[in-house]
Amino acid sequence: MTRFLVRRTIEMAVTLVLASGLLFGILNLAPGGPFDAQVANNRIQDPTYLERLNKLIGLDKPLHERYLNWIKDVLHGDLGQSWTIARGQSVNTIIAARVPNTLMLMTTGLLFSLLIAIVIGTISAVRQYSLLDNVFTAFSFFGISIPAFWFGLIMLKFFGVELKLFPIGGIYSVDKQNDLLDRGWHLILPMIVLSLLQVAQWSRFLRSSLLETLRQDYVRTARAKGQIERLVLFRHAFRNALIPLVTVIALAVPSLFGGAIFTEHIFAWPGMGQLLVSAVGAFDWPVAMGVVIITAALTIFANFLADVAYVYVDPRIRY
């Protein structure tokens, strides 16, 4: 196990360095620089002045040197400085301000999806081929095929704009910054929108996993010894059916973040996803790169966590 952990840790580090190098290289092919707007509106007219500015933030150096400087700073926990959306401000500060909001949305979204998926999956498996099961099957096809941003717009249109049941964006009403109820009220629509895809996928997954365990010998044994059906289901079958779901959930974290980008964009939720969209729109590459690197690290770490969690929940597996 120790050998496995060490090997995987080295692998993760190498992957992250290579991935960041590739992204850094591609992004630096982009035309333009941090002072384009100033050049365009004639605030900077002297080309030598522009050169000096570029030199000041290290843009005069060749690509590999810039990457090495950047990765050195990143390894010291410094993601650089913003180019346009908050010029000169540290990317760390900008992202740190957004992290709690994204975490809030993602954790509630994850827990909500899990809860609904477990309920739907269990009902579908226990009542296989019933009307309810078929309805849930249709629902999961809907959930997989519907683009999250369209679903978000529809929710916004009907529950926000038409029925006025929920706010149309933001995380709190004016002057109600510390009102938890108000924050919860703002959270409901984005949370539902973010959850749809995961609910659709996880409920199907749990259904087939539970159907598989319900066919196992130990379930038959439990029934044979006269165990009541509810306990057969929850004590014997259900726990084992959840094992593979652990991996699926760990691997869903990156896609959850992908969904959060659009959810945050639509509901004006000031999180990392919205930051990425505005950074990309303003060609603020250091900020965008910072967000993507953090997500890439999260993706790689989630894969690792899935492997480790699997060993932990299933003692039969060894590395």
Next chain:
Amino acid sequence: MATTVSQPSGLVSLPAPAERVATLPPARGELAIIWDRFRRHHFALIGLGVLFFMLVVSVLAPAIAPYNPNEIDRGITEPAYVSHGFAPPSAQHLLGTDELNRDMFSRVLWAGRISLAVGFLSVFFGALIGIIVGALAGFYGNWLDTLLMRMTDLFLSFPFLPTLILISAMLHQYKFEGDTTVIQVTIIVAVLAVLGWMDTARLVRGQFLSLLNRDFVLAARALGADGRRIMLVHLIPNSLAPIIVAASLNVGGFIIAESAISFLGVGVSPPTASWGSMLASFQAYLRYSAIAVLIPGGAIFLTVMAINFVGDGLRDALDPWLRNR
């Protein structure tokens, strides 16, 4: 009873060889068998119908669309519609107009061309890259396998949507010579293909590894076939079924991905419409129109669902072992 005996008793009469052949069921091609299995999946059939309809309508868009999709109708005089657009459906405009009073129906038709083209082309090229990488890794093994699979892992470590948005935005900044729409579609297809080949590569490699020791491959080797021939004639055709299934299930995802980046403004740019960019421009006008939100998104939804059903049917038809799982 004994009047018409013409054969010695005790011998069973055998039909002539020609008759025996005729009593067997007619030989049927593999495609016919697959189609038979596919047909039993009712949703897949409906999906195929919807998809076919979408494809025909998109291909024929120039003939069907009543207006130029980018033409602003100056004939609309109602002050409210002049100021914020979104005239309701009428005889002139079947689905009403958009925020600039362009014909919604024509725009949806033309947008479909882009969305469908991107979906199918990107999956095709993605699968092509995946097949090449997977085939080389699976067939030659050794250091090449290690190298290519490490590369696959590397690409898998990119978070799909953030990377897609980042690279699309970067390429969006470039100014190219030529038809903007064609260039942007090419860019989107290329980026999607480069970010979406890894599953196919792993699939093909796995298939190759399991096929390499089968008798028919050994026989081909014994007959002196070279690597290229074994790959192209024996291995790839035999790996095709799972590739097609995976690819067909990818089309929907890539159509959504295209509409997603166009929705964020780094895909197809105005005035050209894709379903995603239409939704993006309607986002600010949610107050004025419900139909504007429902139509382009509904088109994406319907197409993607149809494709997912077809993919599901294909999986059942091509791979009976995967059934009921």
